[in-house]
Amino acid sequence: MRPFSYVRAGDTGTAIALVRARPDSVFLAGGTTEVDLVRQDVLRPGLLVDISDLPLDLIEDLPDGGLRIGALARMSDVARAPGVIERFPVISQALVLGASAQLRNMASMGGNLCQRVRCSYFRDPASPCNKRDPGTGCSALDGVNRGHAVLGTSDHCIATHPSDVAVPLTALDAVVHTSGPGGERAIGIDGFFLLPGDTPQREHPLEHGELITAIEVPGAPVAHRSVYLKFRDRQSYEFALASVAAAVRIEDGAIAEVRLALGGVGTRPWRARRAEAALLGQPAGAASFAEAARQELAAATPHPMNAFKVELAQRAIVRALSTLTDGDR
Amino acid sequence: MNTDIISPPVERGPETGTVALTVNGQARELRIEPRVSLLDALREHLGLTGSKKGCDQGTCGACTVWVDGRRVLACLTLAVACEGREVTTIEGLAADGALHPVQAAFVEHDAFQCGYCTPGQIMSAVKLLEEGHAGDDAEIAEWMSGNICRCAAYPNIRAAIRGVRDAVEGER
Numbered sequence: 001m002r003p004f005s006y007v008r009a010g011d012t013g014t015a016i017a018l019v020r021a022r023p024d025s026v027f028l029a030g031g032t033t034e035v036d037l038v039r040q041d042v043l044r045p046g047l048l049v050d051i052s053d054l055p056l057d058l059i060e061d062l063p064d065g066g067l068r069i070g071a072l073a074r075m076s077d078v079a080r081a082p083g084v085i086e087r088f089p090v091i092s093q094a095l096v097l098g099a100s101a102q103l104r105n106m107a108s109m110g111g112n113l114c115q116r117v118r119c120s121y122f123r124d125p126a127s128p129c130n131k132r133d134p135g136t137g138c139s140a141l142d143g144v145n146r147g148h149a150v151l152g153t154s155d156h157c158i159a160t161h162p163s164d165v166a167v168p169l170t171a172l173d174a175v176v177h178t179s180g181p182g183g184e185r186a187i188g189i190d191g192f193f194l195l196p197g198d199t200p201q202r203e204h205p206l207e208h209g210e211l212i213t214a215i216e217v218p219g220a221p222v223a224h225r226s227v228y229l230k231f232r233d234r235q236s237y238e239f240a241l242a243s244v245a246a247a248v249r250i251e252d253g254a255i256a257e258v259r260l261a262l263g264g265v266g267t268r269p270w271r272a273r274r275a276e277a278a279l280l281g282q283p284a285g286a287a288s289f290a291e292a293a294r295q296e297l298a299a300a301t302p303h304p305m306n307a308f309k310v311e312l313a314q315r316a317i318v319r320a321l322s323t324l325t326d327g328d329r
Numbered sequence: 330m331n332t333d334i335i336s337p338p339v340e341r342g343p344e345t346g347t348v349a350l351t352v353n354g355q356a357r358e359l360r361i362e363p364r365v366s367l368l369d370a371l372r373e374h375l376g377l378t379g380s381k382k383g384c385d386q387g388t389c390g391a392c393t394v395w396v397d398g399r400r401v402l403a404c405l406t407l408a409v410a411c412e413g414r415e416v417t418t419i420e421g422l423a424a425d426g427a428l429h430p431v432q433a434a435f436v437e438h439d440a441f442q443c444g445y446c447t448p449g450q451i452m453s454a455v456k457l458l459e460e461g462h463a464g465d466d467a468e469i470a471e472w473m474s475g476n477i478c479r480c481a482a483y484p485n486i487r488a489a490i491r492g493v494r495d496a497v498e499g500e501r
Binding site: 001002003004005006007008009010014018028032035036038040047048076099101102103105106235236237 | 343409
């Protein structure tokens with residue numbers, strides 16, 4: 001592990017100024033990705049600015065029925081917050097199905113959104129990787145890509161976004177609040193996670209020294225009936241091969257409102273807007289679920305080792321929607 | 330947002346410096362670099378070798394300790410980041426020479442073979458019981474999934490946890 005310096009910031013303004021002052025400085029929160037990648041020589045920071053003491057860990061219920069989750073709230077605390085369990089079960093479930101109890105006690109919500117990909121070539125400094133070393137090429141295109149993405153890929157990167165909780169946050173139109181040298185701003189989650197395109201090194205629009213302060217989830221009564229389903233090689237403590245965050249409201253046997261997002265299959269948490277559009281007004285049943293899933297995955301660009309994900313994701317969508325609507329049919 | 334540095338904190342490293350930790354209730358001072366993990370600080374600098382280094386990348390759970398009463402991975406925690414926090418290791422679990430009930434249950438139920446993962450399993454299991462996630466075997470398996478046992482002593486580990494759970498419930 002390369003040497004680095006360390007400083008613990010006592011207030012948000014100081015933390016931002018300290019990172020801003022050095023191009024090789026980074027924020028340190030839970031450290032579950034960062035310490036690992038520094039040890040593996042994938043990240044090479046000169047200064048770690050520890051933000052753990054900043055007062056950004058509140059989990060608040062908002063008057064509109066929404067949530068405001070402080071960026072430093074730990075995954076485990078968010079998962080068990082009563083307001084999350086009651087009004088956004090899909091968020092609680094996604095958190096509990098991610099990582100392990102120890103990691104969930106460490107990892108912050110802001111850090112979760114900023115976590116780096118699990119692509120083994122990104123994590124191996126000896127391999128070409130456009131995300132780690134732009135312009136060197138993508139080793140995964142012709143490599144071991146069983147876990148890689150089939151949606152939102154480019155010729156430059158096919159790494160899967162690894163977060164579970166970002167999937168329901170995407171389905172529920174969360175907003176990422178930041179503070180930085182240019183002041184405070186709010187970034188809709190669609191604009192927060194960037195497609196790789198020809199700049200896979202750029203995963204989100206944050207400037208150097210811009211800090212996530214909170215994640216807001218707007219009130220959404222539809223989320224009261226919601227579920228997160230995750231399919232993976234092991235029953236626990238493993239990243240998704242495919243996952244689904246779904247929320248649905250049925251009126252007179254037809255789908256009146258639906259939120260759908262996929263994990264494990266996209267280069268970013270994947271809002272399934274085609275499927276949502278196909279489902280609206282349709283009867284709640286396996287046939288309409290399967291047709292919507294087919295339309296969403298029609299744009300998939302699989303590779304030989306991950307082609308199974310196209311079918312798996314469709315079945316996952318059908319299973320999630322069936323799970324939510326079984327009592328209505 | 331005011332982004333001036335209003336309270337300049339002390340920058341440490343990259344060279345060796347003094348780090349003050351509280352481990353198992355005792356104040357300890359170490360001379361280490363900021364890059365030293367909590368696990369290496371415990372094992373190599375404080376002689377507390379109960380916490381084990383299995384993977385050193387956050388996947389095996391053998392290094393599980395408590396920081397401020399929460400189970401975490403010492404291999405992905407920087408020692409310097411633990412200043413001002415309470416660190417508890419397996420060495421701090423027994424009180425006055427008597428095994429902690431979970432330690433005793435691991436012995437009683439033969440919940441290990443090689444024993445390498447055992448300190449992490451026990452530090453995790455005590456918290457699992459406190460968290461109330463020992464309802465049934467499936468729940469125990471899910472909430473202990475961050476602790477890998479290469480010998481696959483899982484059935485006996487679950488039996489030990491059930492034993493403590495039932496004994497505690499019997500007292501109520």
